[in-house]
Amino acid sequence: MTLLFLLIYFAIIMTVIEIHVILFHLTGLKKKVSRFQVISMMTGTGYTTGESEFILSHPFRRKLGIFLILFGAFSLAVIISSVSSLLEDDLRTRAILYIAAFVICVFSMLKAPFVQKFLLNKLEYKSREIEEDTxxxxxxxxxxxxxxxxxxxxxxxxxxxxxxxxxxxxxxxxxxxxxxxxxxxxxxxxxxxxxxxxxxxxxxxxxxxxxxxxxxxxxxxxx
CATH class of the missing domain: 3.30.70.1450 (Regulator of K+ conductance, C-terminal domain)
Incomplete structure (x- = not known):
């Protein structure tokens, strides 16, 4: 059960990464830069000063970054706990399956072009700031x-x-x-x-x- 739980949780982590790659890409970052920054924030490594400015300079990217950092810390604790102990409650595995299904559904929705277009318009409206503020x-x-x-x-x-x-x-x-x-x-x-x-x-x-x-x-x- 522990191995199954870990496999499912790793699938959730990979899906969360791809979801945030899409969201960062919608805010104007290239996908390769987005993926590197997402993984960097989740793992707490490789978060370079130069590229981190792209995250810090955008209000919505900062919110995504906060979630990724917290989710990465939580995931590390979950993985360590899972490896160090046996999972004997089947209910936990069923619950994580529901979570995995939900995350995959969100990822599938974000892949749809019309959803991306809708989110892009919403993000541009919410993150618009006065450009002349130096x-x-x-x-x-x-x-x-x-x-x-x-x-x-x-x-x-x-x-x-x-x-x-x-x-x-x-x-x-x-x-x-x-x-x-x-x-x-x-x-x-x-x-x-x-x-x-x-x-x-x-x-x-x-x-x-x-x-x-x-x-x-x-x-x-x-x-």
Missing amino acids: TTLPIREVSLKEEDEQVFEFQIKSDSPLINNKMTEIIKEQDSVDFDFLMIKREDVKIRKNIEETKLQSGDQLYLFGKKQVIEKTFTKEK
């Missing part, structure tokens, strides 16, 4: 000449009108541009060359240096 990044090794000059992080949301626009197109109506483009971070790729001519994509993270009021004025006009 976040100040601490700089300890740079001596700034003016107190109001800082480095800002600006993330392109999936519904942003800035998508497919170049930097030169965004700032063309400005009389003067009193900030610099430092970098575009696109998943695990950092773009530093020809930034002004690079077309923006959903999920891009822009790193800008300059005066906060000038940066906000430039990008709030693109609502």
